[in-house]
Amino acid sequence: MSVFASLVERLADLLQPLFGVSAAAAAIVLFTALVRLLVHPLSRAAARGQKARTALQPRIAELRRRHGRDPEKLRRAVLELHAREKVSPLAGCLPSLIQLPAFFLLYHLFSSGTIGGRANELLDHRLFAAPLGGRWTDALGDGGVFGAAGLVYAGLFAVVAVVAWFGYRLTRKAAAAQPVAGDGEQVPGLAAMTRVLPFMSFFTLVTVAVVPLAAALYMVTSTTWSVAERAVLYR
Structure with missing residues (x-):
């Protein structure tokens, strides 16, 4: 973790002339953008996979009609179809899974009072008036919602x-574009996801409220990137 801390500190030093007291916050945003840029090829592959899975839905619906009374036979038939068409049902999860280590590194880095036996100097850095190691509850206790730190969080919540x-x-639009089975109903298994998935983006608000501000910045930047990326890749 000390290597990662050094990386953030070096980026902050480079950005200091431009961002002043918020240089470390800018470094986190830049670091997040670099991570997302590295993961972008996987995101493109995931988008292609999603389009391929969508194209397979009518055929999967047909398999359900044929083997609906035999779950094991249906499962094998669906797996064989995916293998034959070289479509992985889990490919879309890879970009998110690969980013998790970076998020948890930031979380631990800005939750630890010491790094390598020394005081964690990164905790002294701020985004305007809000400490990067602080949380929303800390801001509420130090000036309230309209205090200096509280307003920083208000801005983040507004962006999120x-x-x-x-x-x-975007998710509602994608769900509406799902193929319809021959009986006029959506392909089985999609109904529950169609209702829940559009609201997943709003869960970021909860994350921003409970994690250290540095990790919240990562989430806000990554979520913004994801939405912009989806708008382009899933056209």
């Missing part, structure tokens, strides 16, 4: 809400 709204609309 706007991004989540766009994500909600």
Whole structure:
């Protein structure tokens, strides 16, 4: 973790002339963008996989009609179809899974009072008036919602809400484009996901409220990137 801390500190030093007291926050945003840029090829592959899975839905619906009374036979038939068409049902999870280590590194880095036996100097860095190691509850206890730190969180919540709204609309649009089975109903198994998925973007609001501000910045930046990426890749 000390190597990662050194990386953040070096980035902050480079950005200091431009961002002043918020240089470390800018470094986290830049680091997040670099991570997402590295993961982008996987995101493109996931988008292609999603389009391929969508194209397979009518055939899967037909398999359900044929083997609906034999779950094991249906499962094998669906797996064989995916293998034959070289479509992985889990490919879309890879970009998110690969990002988890970076998020948890930031979380632990800005939750630890010491690094390598020394005081964690990164905790002294701020985004405007809000400490990067602080949480929303700390801001509420230090000036309240409209205090200096509280207003920083208010700005983050506003950004997340706007991004989540766009994500909600994109997900609803994608769900509406799902193929329809011959009996007029959506392909079985999609109904519950169709109802829940559009609201997943709003869960970022909860994350921002409970994690250290540095990790919240990662989430906000990554979520914004994801929505913009989906808007381009899933056209």
